[in-house]
Amino acid sequence: MAAPPRKRIAVLGSLNMDLVPYVPHHPLPGETLTSSRFGTAPGGKGANQAAAVGRLSRSPDALADGDVDVAMLGAVGSDPYADVLRSSLASCGVATDGLRVLDGQRTGIAIIIVDEPSGQNRIILSPEANHALVPADFAALPDPRPDLLIMQLEIRLDTVLQALAAAKAASVPVLLNPAPAQTLPLDAYVGLAHLILNETEAAILAGCPESDLDDEPGLQRVASLFLERGVANVVVTLGGRGVYYATKAGKSALVPAHKVDVVETTAAGDTFVGSYALAAVHASPDDFDIDGAVKAANRAAAITVSRRGSQLSIPWKDELE
Numbered sequence: 001m002a003a004p005p006r007k008r009i010a011v012l013g014s015l016n017m018d019l020v021p022y023v024p025h026h027p028l029p030g031e032t033l034t035s036s037r038f039g040t041a042p043g044g045k046g047a048n049q050a051a052a053v054g055r056l057s058r059s060p061d062a063l064a065d066g067d068v069d070v071a072m073l074g075a076v077g078s079d080p081y082a083d084v085l086r087s088s089l090a091s092c093g094v095a096t097d098g099l100r101v102l103d104g105q106r107t108g109i110a111i112i113i114v115d116e117p118s119g120q121n122r123i124i125l126s127p128e129a130n131h132a133l134v135p136a137d138f139a140a141l142p143d144p145r146p147d148l149l150i151m152q153l154e155i156r157l158d159t160v161l162q163a164l165a166a167a168k169a170a171s172v173p174v175l176l177n178p179a180p181a182q183t184l185p186l187d188a189y190v191g192l193a194h195l196i197l198n199e200t201e202a203a204i205l206a207g208c209p210e211s212d213l214d215d216e217p218g219l220q221r222v223a224s225l226f227l228e229r230g231v232a233n234v235v236v237t238l239g240g241r242g243v244y245y246a247t248k249a250g251k252s253a254l255v256p257a258h259k260v261d262v263v264e265t266t267a268a269g270d271t272f273v274g275s276y277a278l279a280a281v282h283a284s285p286d287d288f289d290i291d292g293a294v295k296a297a298n299r300a301a302a303i304t305v306s307r308r309g310s311q312l313s314i315p316w317k318d319e320l321e
């Protein structure tokens with residue numbers, strides 16, 4: 001008997017080149033600073049989440065043999081950064097033929113200034129080609145139709161909302177990671193299969209102070225609000241505290257984070273989303289084991305925070321055991 005076709009995940013979102021100067025302190029107005037070192041890395045929440053799905057579902061020496069097919073939908077410019085980002089995704093097993101290359105435009109850039117003594121970041125995002133994706137591009141979802149569509153909010157909000165509507169019309173479940181947080185129209189939540197957000201995003205979207213998420217009853221109240229708006233599965237990631245989830249079917253739990261030596265937390269949330277998506281795409285809405293999905297994602301993200309780097313610190317499938 002022929003094997004069933006592999007499930008397909010599409011990620012619609014941003015691709016950025018991260019430019020990272022490390023400085024002794026953040027520059028003051030008018031000050032010129034010399035960085036102690038400088039790094040570049042492929043990034044963008046969209047690309048990182050596609051890379052996470054790719055790496056967590058396959059081995060680096062058998063890229064074509066992943067547990068799922070994963071495709072990146074997005075836009076890059078016609079500069080050398082575009083090639084770096086495309087080949088980084090390809091090296092993670094992600095299909096890049098859905099990437100639009102925009103002549104005469106620049107690829108998205110994130111300038112991440114790291115204050116070395118404190119480790120604190122200040123980030124300047126320049127969306128460039130990412131913002132050239134317009135709603136008319138997603139009047140319908142591109143073929144082949146995915147079994148799960150993942151989106152974030154680093155591309156234009158009107159484009160995300162149009163893709164949500166197109167997914168709904170095609171009965172394709174959506175996992176939305178509303179980062180960076182922006183207020184969404186209430187009908188965006190209706191029928192949303194998965195909402196994964198961190199504490200800051202949850203507080204902004206719920207319209208409450210972050211301190212409301214300090215204890216389990218508070219988390220339960222905030223998650224209920226998203227369930228009432230029409231989301232089926234709500235997952236709030238809590239950094240070193242772990243994760244809280246609640247579902248419209250009535251399941252909920254606070255899952256503590258794994259204890260690890262934290263080296264760099266970049267891409268932790270993206271790893272979490274990628275791992276959770278792999279569990280979600282294989283389940284039907286009625287038999288989704290959200291507890292198993294959250295625990296696996298919590299474990300995968302803990303590996304990412306124990307390593308230096310962003311996209312390329314995400315573990316491969318065989319590193320998860």
Ligand code: ADP
Nearest residue numbers: 198237238239240242257258268269298301302
């Ligand atoms: P984001 O990076 O989107 O802000 P979080 O900081 O909430 O997201 O982290 C996402 C997930 O990564 C957490 O839910 C947890 O599973 C894992 N994680 C983050 N920080 C730590 C940590 N210090 N120790 C262990 N796991 C962590």
